[in-house]
Amino acid sequence: MKTPSGSPIIQVAARGLVPVIQIIGLYVFFHGHYSPGGGFQGGVLLAASILLARLSLGTEVSQLLFPARKTIIFSALGALIFAGTGLAALLAGGHFLNYEFLPLPGLEPAELRNWGILIIESGVTLTVMTSLIAIYDEIIGC
């Protein structure tokens, strides 16, 4: 259990910064095809926004933002998305993680690779974000 910071400067800055950091994280995740970034970096930014709320706004508000009991579930879900995409390509006739064989109807092979990379990157983002939050929650005990 962590109480909110006593300084109004820190509280106001954190309330303003948490949505901005989340938007930057989503931008880094979705723009990872064309520019520096990707799933891991976007996940770290999303986790940093939640951890900033945990540190500055206290347990009550930040548990509403992202509850601690759901971190392991979402972490496992991200790993399942990653491995499931690879296995779907494997079962459809290609190699593991060969996006060209994904069973999505009506798409060119190039578009299939595009969407396949986006799907596994979303899994990586989910796993990295929730794993970092889970590590922090174990350390501070909230």
Added chain:
Amino acid sequence: MMTLLFHILAVLLMLGGVFFMLVGSIGLNRMPDFYTRSHAAGKVDTLGIMMFLAGMMVFEGWTINSAKLLLIIAFVALTSPVATHALTRRALLIGLKPWYRPKKDRGDSHAMAD
């Protein structure tokens, strides 16, 4: 001609930023205690990075990259002083005493040893 003027302005802004970063790092080494050091690191680094990025904006011109650099300037201007404030506030609450110059005439009763 205008390009040359803009380049000169950009180089001057970047040199100013480099100067302030140099001053900040010298202060970080030379200052006596935690509070003065965080003052040097926080304020001067903020100004140095902002001037450097402003120079890059002038160098870049009216493009989308210039707008991104402006957003980075706003982010640095918002976060760096708040981080310095959080560090020094927690140090004061824990009980770290500020440094006083040792008085020669009386015994240094409340002078902090380094």
